[in-house]
Amino acid sequence: MSQIYVSNLTFAYEGSYDNIFENVHFQIDTDWKLGFTGRNGRGKTTFLRLMQGQLEYSGTISANVEFDYFPFEVQHKEYLTIDVISEVYPDFLQWKLIRELNWLKVSEDVLYRPFNTLSNGEQTKVLLAALFIKDNHFLLIDEPTNHLDSHARKLVADYLNRKSGFILVSHDRAFLDRCVDHILSINKTNIEIQKGNFSTWWENKQRQDQFELAQNEKLKRDVQRLSDSAKRTSGWSHEVESTKNGTRNSGSKVDKGYIGHKAAKMMKRSKAIQQRQLSAIEEKSKLLKNIENTESLQISPLPFYKERLAELDHISVSYGANPVCEDVTFEIQQGERIALSGANGSGKSSILKLVCGEDIPYNGGFHKDAQLKISYVAQDTSHLRGDLSEYAKSCGIDESLFKSILRKLDFSRLQFEKDISTYSGGQKKKVLIARSLSERAHLYIWDEPLNFVDVISRIQIEELLLEYTPTLLFVEHDSEFVSNIATKVVELSG
Known part of the structure; x- marks a missing residue:
């Protein structure tokens, strides 16, 4: 087991003023089964490209393993499948490859068929098997389920569950639950890692969102109460201060020192309330940053005149x-x-x-x-x-x-x-x-x-x-x- 360190990672595409990643820090173990999730367009595939060194960035990504990306491009799809694998991994041991294919319920005879005659599901399984027989490699697996039917998804999930050392991008909840032990999530404002499968992460996220929403409502009320209190106190201090140059109702001379001290005391209290108000606003600004926009969608289906x-x-x-x-x-x-x-x-x-x-x-x-x-x-x-x-x-x-x-x-x-x-x-x-x-x-x-x-x-x-x-x-x-x-x-x- 070794570590992959990401430190001060900042990246934006050329010509863009918006950073996709900014000062990102985290570390992961190379024996984790890591599910990678986040909304579309947040940069999951971009991050995998950064890990492979395909894009220039500031900061550091350091590891003692080599990265392999799935799905890799097959240059000569007309070749026999065994020759396609040899191009990617010239020194592979055939018995290891056959073992992997057996686990994936793929017949050995696919190795001697042209790669382009294999079904999409067979191609997916063969390419995964070819990558997993390499030593000291960490796999970056980008949405492997898109060409797999339900049965094949379960099979591949069970296969990945017996492996370790990969990042898996997938949006299939059941698939992730079957084969990952950590979740790496790209949120609206940060990247975080949690131990557990997708369902555990989702439950924790909902719990955190509900907590932040409740805290937000409480802080809203606190800010309003403090604002009203500050206005009243400020008004009182100005009223008291205005009597310094006047006279009391009894006609006696006003004690300007006493009134000035009282006004200053009330002004100090007003400032203290305002400071507490600012602190509450600052605390409120830390909330809701990672709560996703999940407004309800609508549809207007037409009724039909018969059932x-x-x-x-x-x-x-x-x-x-x-x-x-x-x-x-x-x-x-x-x-x-x-x-x-x-x-x-x-x-x-x-x-x-x-x-x-x-x-x-x-x-x-x-x-x-x-x-x-x-x-x-x-x-x-x-x-x-x-x-x-x-x-x-x-x-x-x-x-x-x-x-x-x-x-x-x-x-x-x-x-x-x-x-x-x-x-x-x-x-x-x-x-x-x-x-x-x-x-x-x-x-x-x-x-x-x-x-x-x-x-x-x-x-x-x-x-x-x-x-x-x-x-x-x-x-x-x-x-x-x-x-x-x-x-x-x-x-x-x-």
């Missing part, structure tokens, strides 16, 4: 000679939130596109009312570019509502001025979700909407769906989200 929106009766989808799914039967009733479940390649996205009205080759019975209005969130965000205002206009949605939703999902106003193509993966997903929430529809169809989206935003979206109960057909591999949201699960077998 059943669509029906699929023994649907089979094939592309040429390749069957994707068979015998899919279910109805979409108004108010239902239906999760499509199944392994990667089982036809989930094809079914969503069929319901959306795309030209999907199928057999069986499919009926959808011609008047049904659908709002669709696709997996792919690569088409997003340009100005947010222009994007809203091209989609025919209200720009103010669209940007208001993005603000509630932790977009800064500065973000509105940037080209969408420069956004992080999570921010691009939020653009698609905000557009969908701005659309009035009878049916919302979302295909893996939460890829790259931070945990706090996921919880906001959960609360929205539970409050407004729109009719929803969706695919999502975040098991916590599915458990909380779905009223019905349709299992597809490829």
Whole structure:
């Protein structure tokens, strides 16, 4: 076991006036299983790049281990998988690699297939296995779950749980809980480390937030009370001081020394109250710095004139000679939130596109009312570019509502001025979700909407769906989200 030290770390991208990190200090043990969390755009991937020495920064990052990043870029995807691994780690021992693949339930024969013929899940597992057979390396694992179905996520989580020495960026709560023992969180104003899994960290954060909110309300009352008291005392001292040159009601001469002493005493008391007031304000300013903006989201689903929106009766989808799914039967009733479940390649996205009205080759019975209005969130965000205002206009949605939703999902106003193509993966997903929430529809169809989206935003979206109960057909591999949201699960077998 050794230590990784981060000291006085400060970084901003060239041309930016805002530091992403400023005088950051912490240290971590190289045998920790460290979950890395924080809202989109806070700098998680940037921090991993800093640890690899890819960006210039001030301060120090020191360690006695080498850093490896996942997912690393594969230069020659047409090569056999075993040759791809040899390019990354020329001296690997094959028996060690096969042991890792066995733990990940990957057949040895994938090593002798071209890498580009492997499924996304197989590629993820192979690349992880290749990195974990290296000695004296600390792994920086950046969102490995985005190409994994629910079953594969559990498998990879269990695999990581038997390992140590990594930082894992993930927004999947159940996944983090299965395989980490510490949480590194990028908050609004600092970076902190806590021992425990994600659920422990989240419980502690909520408890701290509630404490700070209660303290804030108490200090607000204290400041108001002290302010009122200071005004009264200051008023009294001025009243007393003004009698120094006058006479008493009895007509006797005023004792200017006594009145001056009394006025000075009251003024001193006023100053003391003002000082206490300033101290209370200063204490109050230390609170609420890391409480996240979690304003409630809204959606305005359209009511449909009948209960059943669509029906699929023994649907089979094939592309040429390749069957994707068979015998899919279910109805979409108004108010239902239906999760499509199944392994990667089982036809989930094809079914969503069929319901959306795309030209999907199928057999069986499919009926959808011609008047049904659908709002669709696709997996792919690569088409997003340009100005947010222009994007809203091209989609025919209200720009103010669209940007208001993005603000509630932790977009800064500065973000509105940037080209969408420069956004992080999570921010691009939020653009698609905000557009969908701005659309009035009878049916919302979302295909893996939460890829790259931070945990706090996921919880906001959960609360929205539970409050407004729109009719929803969706695919999502975040098991916590599915458990909380779905009223019905349709299992597809490829």
